[in-house]
Amino acid sequence: MPTSTRSAGTLIFTVANYCFLGIAAALCLFPVLHIVAVSLSSAGPAAANEVVLWPIEFTMSSYSVLVSKASFLTSFGISVERTVLGVALNTTLTLLMGYPLSKTSKELPGRNVYMWMLVFVMLFNAGLVPNYLLIKTLGLIDSIWALVLPSAVPIFNIILVMNFMKMLPREIEEAAYVDGASYWVSWWKLILPLSKPVIATIVLFSFVMHWNSWYDGLIYMNDNKNYPLQTFLYTVIQEQDITSIEQANEATSVNGVTLKAAQIFIAMVPILFLYPFLQKYFTKGIVIGAVKG
Template sequence: MPTTTRSAGGIAFQIANHAFLAIAAALCLFPVLHIVAVSFSGAGPAAANAVVLWPVEFTVSSYASLFSRAPFLDAFGVSAVRVAIGVALNTALTLLMGYPLSKTRREFPGRNLYMWLLVFVMLFNAGLVPNYLLIKSLGLIDSMWALVLPSAVPIFNVILVMNFMKMLPREIEEAAFMDGASYWVCWRTLILPLSKPVIATIVLFSFVMHWNAWYDGLIYMNDNGKYPLQTYLYTVIQDRDVATIEQANDSATVNGVTLKAAQIFLAMIPILFLYPFLQKYFTKGIVLGAVKG
């Protein structure tokens, strides 16, 4: 068998490349570990900035205090409902729109017009004031629909799905058409099972988008009790939740610093839990979906 030998330059590049990636990973991981360490530390060391990557005076008092607070639990529940509705709506509409757009102009005569409209709305936005007036005129202020309807059709996800479906073998559909199947039957029984990588990709994108969104909650929700989790965390970090911070500062083991760290870490958990299950599909879905067929 032929053997390959690496040059000194190639070996040096590999070492430098691995070192760079290791440093980049450490820089990304450091803030997370610091937040976790602070959340499990006592009030004194956290207030004195004595915590780096390991808890000092280990305690779970911050989490016990946090789960006894109704505002945090209410906000967590609002975000959970938003993610459930938003991801389902995003995924369904994206798949329904991406399939016909993957067809040729002969199969779908209005395809080019729809593509032009999609690109236009992706590049140009009416702005905050018109969007707010539209949501208000529809009576959606303080409603869950104000958080999920404006982003119901993510155009980038539609383009990913469209390009992925373009690359699927045409012979599969042609064989189904010869057996009398309709486009609906082909989409449901053939295309969707073959599109698992891109479906996992858009589910992950939609989940992250809805879970991390905070600004729309601040704009469209007048009732603080209807804030999603990230909007609530924003108010806490900005020290607007004065009663919570003052109550925490009265405790010997919990203060505002440890409480904020615990809330931030709990907000990370759903994404950290979801990503490993979708990661095996993620690279294939985004690469194939981004390549024009």
């Protein structure tokens, strides 16, 4: 094939590829821009579905209504505390369980039994009532631990970590064992540094799960002062006295539509800030050049 023909084909493919990816990116970005525009618009245009990508009758009233409530900052702090504790606990337990399960049955006696138990509890759940009774019996109602401990061991994440560590070259650990390293030393100094991509993945999964959870706060918290942010925002939308909020000099600026849009955007912001810092690990080479010969 002539070079000119090959170059023309490559150019056409490149242009088509960029066009396709640009359209896909625009489709992903459109809902975000729409939500932001609605949250910054007045109640009338938002209720009439006139807002598309640009705010109409720009106003910050929806955010003011949410932030002005006395319990907003408290619930925000609870969500931050829950997310920090939850991500730290999830990541630690996942890595501690995933590493030994990545070994063979000879290295870890009973490995198949452990795997069967993990798969079983991942597929079958006791249900809402037994879980609530367990949390109540343990005295965790209205406690931050009621939001953290029930999801402390994410089975799906453990399977991800286990499969990832299985793919790492055995020669690396064998060389460390020859030099006198123990399993703990190998895990800390070799496996974890090579596992940055999967660690970033499970951190992101855990962060999203804890930050977006609202139902468990509604169940395990009897006092609304202990609500995490998502539960608090849910109750704001569901309040029966929402009209009294709107009538407090906000009647022409706020309604359920703009409040919901503001709620969605507030919930989205932390994830939008976190993802760029973790994204590089998804595409980075893992063990290129780690094993020679």
